[in-house]
Amino acid sequence: MSSVMANAYLKMFPMEGEKKISAGKRNPVLDIPEFNRAWNLHRETSLDIMKRYEYMSQCLNFTDKDTEAIKESKEILAPHLEAILDHIYWEKLINDPWLSRWFRDETGKIAKEYVTIRRARQRRFLLKILECKWDEEFWNFVRWVGAVHVPVFGFEDLYIPMRLNLALWGYIHQYLFNFLAEQLKDDPEKLRRITTAWTKLFWMIIDVYHIDYFAAWM
Template sequence: MTEPTEKLPLDNDLRCRYEYLAEFFNFTNDNIKILNQLSIYIQPMIPVIVDKVYRKLFSFDITKQYFFRHPSHSCFGNLFSSANHSSFSFDGNDIEFRKNMLSKYLEKILMEQEWDDSFLRYLSFVGQVHTQEMGTSTIHVDYMHISALIGFLEHIIIDIILKINNIDYQTKYRAIVSMNKFFWIQNQFFKMHYKEEEKR
């Protein structure tokens, strides 16, 4: 990518944005293969990872509040919201739906072998669905919480990698580096949907 970045459509072209970030972070096919190889260790732990994430979100009122939205304002209908706070629980259907979405996300990022345009659209959608861009004016998770969650999720996975017994230090190092690069790329796919928030 030799073209000056100020001439690149980094804010609206997913492929261009990814290629720039991949080159900047030196995120290569080798990193993708490492994520694929890592899946055999991480996938069995996904239920534990997801549980930790949602327990963390429920431990702060400021993040828990985002689960209390009126169904008519949710792009997922009543699956993605709860109008009745008293019936809303950590083990309720709403949260189970969200847990399943996170589980599928983790499986996908670990198993995806070809980062084609369809996969990039998926990474972008994961960011977009948390914002007003989906046409749901009352469903907008502030970027601060998104960034904090990405960091928390990455730390959980790094901790799992460090505790794997049957791989050597160098392999663990490459796995952690690959995971770190991925989450920074995902972070930037989130950030492209928060332009209005940055102006405030």
């Protein structure tokens, strides 16, 4: 278990590395085979990020064909990336009544410098996605970004509700697909391949991003 995030997880929850010994008080929910399997799977894949990726890839049927489709999208998205990010951050996010809360200072005004920083980070992340290197470093990074938005690995008083994360990724997903639909309106088969691949990848990112949202409950 060489994962940086797995090691951090064990430091936060050392009991997860210990052999499980019954205290005599059985949780009846764990007697349900399906729930028990799901519980064990979540625990195991919280400690091995590549196992999590492999499992989610199987669930979503994310294959090499999807990786190739995302690579194909680079020639469409990369040249327009600045305009795409300008729209997402400077038109949508700072004006959205919920999502804009991430970008306001103590006085309630939009913190433009912070928006610029977040935009730059998103740019790096989208370029990393377009490189299609689904390795341990990539998935650890996705997990870390999610983890610092909750008290587990972030600030004690920081908790970004999951609904806002889903809203943000949902909007980026929607905007990218509308953009791709316009760019590929004369090639519906290519559009189908690329948007299908991006949809699967977004679900995997959302899953890994939220692993540590459930740590306190576990």
